[in-house]
Amino acid sequence: xxxxxxxxxxxxxxxxxxxxxxxxxxxxxxxxxxxxxxxxxxxxxxxxxxxxxxxxxxxxxxxxxxxxxxxxxxxxxxxxxxxxxxxxxxxxxxxxxxxxxxxxxxxxxxxxxxxxxxxxxxxxxxxxxxxxxxxxxxxxxxxxxxxxxxxxxxxxxxxxxxxxxxxxxxxxxxxxxxxxxxxxxxxxxxxxxxxxxxxxxxxxxxxxxxxxxxxxxxxxxxxxxxxxxxxxxxxxxxxxxxxxxxxxxxxxxxxxxxxxxxxxxxxxxxxxxxxxxxxxxxxxxxxxxxxxxxxxxxxxxxxxxxxxxxxxxxxxxxxxxxxxxxxxxxxxxxxxxxxxxxxxxxxxxx
Amino acid sequence: xxxxxxxxxxxxxxxxxxxxxxxxxxxxxxxxxxxxxxxxxxxxxxxxxxxxxxxxxxxxxxxxxxxxxxxxxxxxxxxxxxxxxxxxxxxxxxxxxxxxxxxxxxxxxxxxxxxxxxxxxxxxxxxxxxxxxxxxxxxxxxxxxxxxxxxxxxxxxxxxxxxxxxxxxxxxxxxxxxxxxxxxxxxxxxxxxxxxxxxxxxxxxxxxxxxxxxxxxxxxxxxxxxxxxxxxxxxxxxxxxxxxxxxxxxxxxxxxxxxxxxxxxxxxxxxxxxxxxxxx
Ligand SMILES: Cc1cc2nc3c(=O)[nH]c(=O)nc-3n(C[C@H](O)[C@H](O)[C@H](O)COP(=O)(O)OP(=O)(O)OC[C@H]3O[C@@H](n4cnc5c(N)ncnc54)[C@H](O)[C@@H]3O)c2cc1C
Ligand code: SF4
Ligand code: SF4
Ligand code: FES
Numbered sequence: 001x002x003x004x005x006x007x008x009x010x011x012x013x014x015x016x017x018x019x020x021x022x023x024x025x026x027x028x029x030x031x032x033x034x035x036x037x038x039x040x041x042x043x044x045x046x047x048x049x050x051x052x053x054x055x056x057x058x059x060x061x062x063x064x065x066x067x068x069x070x071x072x073x074x075x076x077x078x079x080x081x082x083x084x085x086x087x088x089x090x091x092x093x094x095x096x097x098x099x100x101x102x103x104x105x106x107x108x109x110x111x112x113x114x115x116x117x118x119x120x121x122x123x124x125x126x127x128x129x130x131x132x133x134x135x136x137x138x139x140x141x142x143x144x145x146x147x148x149x150x151x152x153x154x155x156x157x158x159x160x161x162x163x164x165x166x167x168x169x170x171x172x173x174x175x176x177x178x179x180x181x182x183x184x185x186x187x188x189x190x191x192x193x194x195x196x197x198x199x200x201x202x203x204x205x206x207x208x209x210x211x212x213x214x215x216x217x218x219x220x221x222x223x224x225x226x227x228x229x230x231x232x233x234x235x236x237x238x239x240x241x242x243x244x245x246x247x248x249x250x251x252x253x254x255x256x257x258x259x260x261x262x263x264x265x266x267x268x269x270x271x272x273x274x275x276x277x278x279x280x281x282x283x284x285x286x287x288x289x290x291x292x293x294x295x296x297x298x299x300x301x302x303x304x305x306x307x308x309x310x311x312x313x314x315x316x317x318x319x320x321x322x323x324x325x326x327x328x329x330x331x332x333x334x335x336x337x338x339x340x341x342x343x344x345x346x347x348x349x350x
Numbered sequence: 351x352x353x354x355x356x357x358x359x360x361x362x363x364x365x366x367x368x369x370x371x372x373x374x375x376x377x378x379x380x381x382x383x384x385x386x387x388x389x390x391x392x393x394x395x396x397x398x399x400x401x402x403x404x405x406x407x408x409x410x411x412x413x414x415x416x417x418x419x420x421x422x423x424x425x426x427x428x429x430x431x432x433x434x435x436x437x438x439x440x441x442x443x444x445x446x447x448x449x450x451x452x453x454x455x456x457x458x459x460x461x462x463x464x465x466x467x468x469x470x471x472x473x474x475x476x477x478x479x480x481x482x483x484x485x486x487x488x489x490x491x492x493x494x495x496x497x498x499x500x501x502x503x504x505x506x507x508x509x510x511x512x513x514x515x516x517x518x519x520x521x522x523x524x525x526x527x528x529x530x531x532x533x534x535x536x537x538x539x540x541x542x543x544x545x546x547x548x549x550x551x552x553x554x555x556x557x558x559x560x561x562x563x564x565x566x567x568x569x570x571x572x573x574x575x576x577x578x579x580x581x582x583x584x585x586x587x588x589x590x591x592x593x594x595x596x597x598x599x600x601x602x603x604x605x606x607x608x609x610x611x612x613x614x615x616x617x618x619x620x621x622x623x624x625x626x627x628x629x630x
Contacts, residue, residue: 255601256596256600258406286429308605
């Protein structure tokens with residue numbers, strides 16, 4: 001596939017031409033953190049970030065999305081009948097997404113696009129979104145992508161992989177959509193062997209810097225019910241305050257709620273992010289709640305990521321090692337430690 | 351592919367108050383568009399999301415049988431926001447139905463077998479669908495003996511009373527109705543809990559499947575009875591309930607282990623349930 005080198009001072013021109021044909025989303029500094037936002041000025045791109053605080057899942061699966069609208073007016077022949085809200089979902093390019101976050105989209109695809117049903121919003125946004133990823137040469141201390149089957153330069157879920165070199169960027173097409181972005185780029189020149197060697201070296205260094213913390217194989221062998229009954233869940237759940245931060249920040253957590261909202265005579269049916277960490281998530285109308293204890297909810301999150309998903313799809317785990325939940329958990333619950341316990345292959349980092 | 355979250359518009363044709371305490375009402379719904387009705391192909395054991403604009407959706411078992419054409423029937427217990435609103439709606443009102451959803455009782459596997467149906471309380475809805483379906487001349491010959499044990503707190507809490515009486519009088523189905531207690535002198539059936547009546551009246555397990563639906567406590571005490579009768583776990587079938595939203599295996603809410611109860615269930619064999627965390 002096509003590989004080009006674009007000097008740093010020419011990057012805004014390349015990005016500017018992409019902006020002519022598509023909406024570009026990129027990390028933008030807000031307060032002391034970064035978040036993916038629509039960017040309209042090519043010179044405003046800032047790739048000096050490590051990762052965004054909120055994962056880019058919101059670009060494909062927004063925290064709140066109006067699905068249907070309806071009228072409740074008396075006498076309106078259409079009253080009470082739901083209609084899909086039309087959405088213009090034009091082509092978008094996400095610039096600077098990290099390989100792990102892109103991989104998360106792939107892991108979640110199997111949930112939203114199945115033989116039987118297809119989630120129209122997820123599917124359309126995925127189809128219209130081109131992912132231009134940025135390899136990580138300085139993984140954070142909380143990153144562990146290589147322990148969960150990915151890596152700092154894993155191009156598997158990207159359309160283009162960018163490598164930040166001192167003089168410019170190496171841009172490597174991974175898919176046809178990616179190739180199209182690079183094919184007509186007078187700003188760049190075919191990547192020289194020196195550039196390629198330099199990039200490979202950086203990638204290897206980054207990979208080496210990441211410790212392998214646990215083995216995944218034991219997950220498949222252990223029975224679901226046995227893992228479920230392990231004594232260590234008591235210790236794991238002890239400090240959790242069920243704030244839901246981990247699930248909201250996580251790129252592979254997709255659970256949502258559906259709610260109706262009415263303003264005077266007009267209503268919408270919304271879907272909203274939800275979290276298995278909240279008791280209401282599973283509360284029956286009768287008052288019965290199969291996960292009314294905190295332990296059950298904490299266990300559900302880890303079991304889903306490292307066991308249920310793995311057994312269901314023969315793939316995974318449903319964690320890409322981005323480290324957000326480790327970094328932002330107010331009580332320092334560390335998924336790396338929990339995964340090591342679950343796999344009984346502890347090389348405990350903490 | 352059709353948007354799986356969009357309900358079909360339907361009109362309430364009839365509302366029947368089923369129980370003495372007026373907490374259970376049966377809704378007969380007709381499709382506004384005939385092509386939607388043609389697309390709604392279901393089997394007994396499946397459910398649907400009943401949708402009320404401005405209120406939300408609730409998953410409810412389909413109580414009508416696919417052999418009954420021209421309408422869908424649901425029996426709804428009044429519990430919270432949506433079900434209470436539904437109870438206050440009137441014939442002629444427009445609402446929505448999304449489905450059919452989930453799997454169904456193993457009708458193919460049960461062919462040529464005796465079927466024992468054990469129901470308690472208002473969980474009898476999809477069991478009614480099943481009985482009507484099996485008794486239909488097109489299907490009756492596919493199944494052996496049909497035995498039904500159905501219990502409620504008292505006679506006033508039984509669903510579908512007219513039909514129960516009609517089935518009582520047929521010779522191609524054996525009915526064992528029971529109530530926990532009653533002071534009604536006209537009650538001529540059993541008095542006692544479902545597990546006890548099952549123990550006393552249920553036929554042997556040979557060549558038979560048991561379908562058990564009811565409150566958790568009833569299921570808990572009925573299972574050992576069935577095991578004693580010789581039913582192996584793969585021939586004891588039940589339907590699970592979990593809080594639901596999407597009904598299509600996407601929102602994650604009804605997840606138990608590797609299964610989404612809404613899509614991979616709600617019908618499971620006891621053999622399958624033994625492999626899953628018992629979080630329901
Ligand atoms: C497969 C299946 C079949 C069912 N069949 C029937 C039936 O035939 N008749 C009947 O009366 N009830 C049935 N239920 C239970 C029924 O869905 C709940 O009683 C109902 O959702 C309560 O909604 P609410 O808005 O009144 O309560 P609220 O407490 O206000 O609930 C808010 C929302 O939470 C969800 N929810 C709450 N409780 C449940 C629950 N127990 N199960 C699933 N979702 C829930 C619903 O989306 C509901 O709109 C069934 C449930 C399932 C899962
Ligand atoms: S962020 Fe930490 S405290 Fe909050 S719900 Fe997650 S594990 Fe519990
Ligand atoms: S579980 Fe934690 S480390 Fe894994 S993908 Fe989610 S936020 Fe990142
Ligand atoms: S109700 Fe959404 S996954 Fe089952």
